[in-house]
Amino acid sequence: MGNSLRHIRVIAANTFTEAIRQKVLYVLVVFCLLMLGGSSFISQMDFKGDDFKFMKDLAYAGISLVGLLVALLGAALLIPAEVEKRTIYTLLSKPVRKFEFIAGKYLGLVALLTLFVTLMAGIFFIALWGHENALTARELAAGGGRLTEVQTQLVGEYRASAYDPAMIQALALIWAKLCLVTVICVLFSTVASSTVFIVSCTLFVYLIGHLQMIAREYFLGGEVAQWWWKIFLAAVALLIPDFQTFNLSDEIIAGNTVRWVDTAPILAYAGVYALVTLTVSALVFEGREL
Amino acid sequence: MSDDGQREFAVSAAGLTKTFTLEWTRKRLLALDGLELRVRRGEVFGLLGPNGSGKSTTMKMLLGLIKPSAGTVSVFGAAAGSLAARRRLGFLPENPYFPGFLSGREVLNYYGKLVNLHGQRLRARVDELLELVSLTAAADRALKTYSKGMLQRIGLAQALLHDPDLLLLDEPTAGVDPVGSRQMRDLILALRARGKTVIFSSHLLEQVQEVADRVLILHRGKKVREGTLEELLSVRGQSQLTVSGLTPELQTRLSAWLRGEGAELLAAAPPQQKLEDYFIKAVGQ
Numbered sequence: 366m367g368n369s370l371r372h373i374r375v376i377a378a379n380t381f382t383e384a385i386r387q388k389v390l391y392v393l394v395v396f397c398l399l400m401l402g403g404s405s406f407i408s409q410m411d412f413k414g415d416d417f418k419f420m421k422d423l424a425y426a427g428i429s430l431v432g433l434l435v436a437l438l439g440a441a442l443l444i445p446a447e448v449e450k451r452t453i454y455t456l457l458s459k460p461v462r463k464f465e466f467i468a469g470k471y472l473g474l475v476a477l478l479t480l481f482v483t484l485m486a487g488i489f490f491i492a493l494w495g496h497e498n499a500l501t502a503r504e505l506a507a508g509g510g511r512l513t514e515v516q517t518q519l520v521g522e523y524r525a526s527a528y529d530p531a532m533i534q535a536l537a538l539i540w541a542k543l544c545l546v547t548v549i550c551v552l553f554s555t556v557a558s559s560t561v562f563i564v565s566c567t568l569f570v571y572l573i574g575h576l577q578m579i580a581r582e583y584f585l586g587g588e589v590a591q592w593w594w595k596i597f598l599a600a601v602a603l604l605i606p607d608f609q610t611f612n613l614s615d616e617i618i619a620g621n622t623v624r625w626v627d628t629a630p631i632l633a634y635a636g637v638y639a640l641v642t643l644t645v646s647a648l649v650f651e652g653r654e655l
Numbered sequence: 656m657s658d659d660g661q662r663e664f665a666v667s668a669a670g671l672t673k674t675f676t677l678e679w680t681r682k683r684l685l686a687l688d689g690l691e692l693r694v695r696r697g698e699v700f701g702l703l704g705p706n707g708s709g710k711s712t713t714m715k716m717l718l719g720l721i722k723p724s725a726g727t728v729s730v731f732g733a734a735a736g737s738l739a740a741r742r743r744l745g746f747l748p749e750n751p752y753f754p755g756f757l758s759g760r761e762v763l764n765y766y767g768k769l770v771n772l773h774g775q776r777l778r779a780r781v782d783e784l785l786e787l788v789s790l791t792a793a794a795d796r797a798l799k800t801y802s803k804g805m806l807q808r809i810g811l812a813q814a815l816l817h818d819p820d821l822l823l824l825d826e827p828t829a830g831v832d833p834v835g836s837r838q839m840r841d842l843i844l845a846l847r848a849r850g851k852t853v854i855f856s857s858h859l860l861e862q863v864q865e866v867a868d869r870v871l872i873l874h875r876g877k878k879v880r881e882g883t884l885e886e887l888l889s890v891r892g893q894s895q896l897t898v899s900g901l902t903p904e905l906q907t908r909l910s911a912w913l914r915g916e917g918a919e920l921l922a923a924a925p926p927q928q929k930l931e932d933y934f935i936k937a938v939g940q
């Protein structure tokens with residue numbers, strides 16, 4: 366048991382190192398450009414106080430997209446490569462179990478995603494801070510160095526909107542969603558060896574996952590007659606995770622109150638789903654001829 | 656009883672068969688056909704055969720990387736592929752299958768941790784092995800910059816990390832220079848002296864002859880010969896003499912005398928230095 370945990374940690378660290386040495390961090394440059402472009406764009410426009418919502422929307426979309434790229438490519442490139450390049454032969458000639466390999470790969474990718482989300486969140490907060498400072502400075506300049514009552518209130522609103530602690534919850538939701546996409550990608554990587562195929566299947570599940578709620582309602586409502594539709598809806602409702610649930614972050618971005626008690630069950634749902642999928646992946650991989 | 660029998664053998668396989676089902680066509684390919692294999696502890700065992708005869712397939716089944724289609728195989732009495740079996744063996748794959756983004760030292764550290772070495776012991780062991788395979792100077796370069804022979808050397812080092820009782824070496828000298836293959840030979844002999852079992856495959860028959868106690872020849876997945884080198888190679892009823900100062904005239908007299916005694920001189924030629932010895936002298940090792 367102690368050995369297993371150590372093996373998983375060693376393989377995870379190796380996966381993380383591999384990704385870093387493949388220079389994946391360059392992807393962050395894209396995100397920086399996006400944030401820079403976004404901030405300078407809103408500085409030109411007048412969004413009438415919706416500045417921060419715009420920035421948050423942009424950052425959220427950026428983090429989701431970059432994270433999705435890292436998750437998909439990470440799992441769909443690194444796992445099949447071990448099999449294709451046969452490095453797994455050397456690995457499995459050691460007293461290492463196949464599930465340790467799968468868990469190690471997954472946790473390495475989770476570590477990578479954590480780093481990415483943290484760094485992008487950092488860049489995003491710097492952008493927010495910069496913009497908030499610019500707006501406050503503008504008010505100060507307009508008031509000749511002093512703020513009127515109305516202006517003071519306005520600046521306070523800027524601050525509240527820029528430094529909304531609920532954004533942490535929104536980031537946690539993205540992170541959980543990305544970890545879930547990764548585990549699905551890992552599952553496909555244990556059965557297939559083609560990166561394109563794995564990425565396509567994962568994206569398919571990801572998209573269907575956004576419609577999952579509808580499928581569930583139709584299935585439970587019993588409104589469809591054809592049996593094949595019923596089976597399909599049941600499969601979607603039972604097997605595919607509900608990605609729509611992570612869109613609670615939209616509420617946070619819109620500035621509505623969302624508390625941790627609302628977010629926590631979603632995070633727990635993602636954790637349980639990931640654990641189950643990882644177990645299934647390990648079992649599938651156990652039976653696979655290499 | 657059978658347990659005692661098992662204990663004497665490092666590896667024993669019975670009726671070992673492997674059929675691959677090819678992708679797309681679903682055609683079946685018989686890679687190994689009913690192999691009986693018993694390797695005693697402490698033995699150096701050579702696995703010979705033409706390309707595609709099933710040598711690597713046999714090794715992979717000893718490792719549990721692929722499962723037999725029929726038959727059984729055990730390593731030190733444990734099922735092949737079990738943790739107990741893998742703890743006691745080291746494997747050098749036939750092609751350099753190592754993560755290229757790591758340096759030589761890092762890859763040994765990585766595999767070392769997976770065979771449960773750590774801390775000071777791991778560091779010391781890694782240094783020792785780098786020295787053994789003469790890679791100390793290149794230890795901190797990425798493996799993707801290594802030449803084929805250097806990868807083979809790192810492969811050997813990783814197989815030896817946990818000082819296993821059984822070594823499976825799939826073409827250990829492929830791509831290795833003569834000095835390296837001589838080191839490999841010396842190493843195999845040193846391992847045998849320490850009671851280790853070595854199973855290796857090779858196409859370089861001369862090298863096999865130098866180290867193997869027993870060999871098995873595979874052809875199209877079937878065993879065609881097995882035995883000690885002496886059993887297989889000695890030409891019955893003939894002997895070789897090495898003489899110095901043999902003039903042509905003396906040779907004629909010797910030949911005549913031998914004929915008179917009922918024997919016959921079959922060949923006389925100066926013994927040739929082996930190219931390997933010559934090469935090693937030339938590069939000054």
Ligand SMILES: Nc1ncnc2c1ncn2[C@@H]1O[C@H](COP(=O)(O)OP(=O)(O)OP(=O)(O)O)[C@@H](O)[C@H]1O
Pocket residue numbers: 675676677684685686704705706707708709710711712713749
């Ligand atoms: N994964 C696989 N799928 C299908 N056929 C395979 C697979 N692996 C090996 N074979 C086939 O099994 C046979 C034995 O292959 P193997 O690799 O054991 O040969 P070998 O004796 O090691 O040859 P070499 O001297 O070239 O290394 C070959 O015909 C090979 O094509």
Ligand SMILES: [Mg+2]
Pocket residue numbers: 710711712749825
């Ligand atoms: Mg081979």
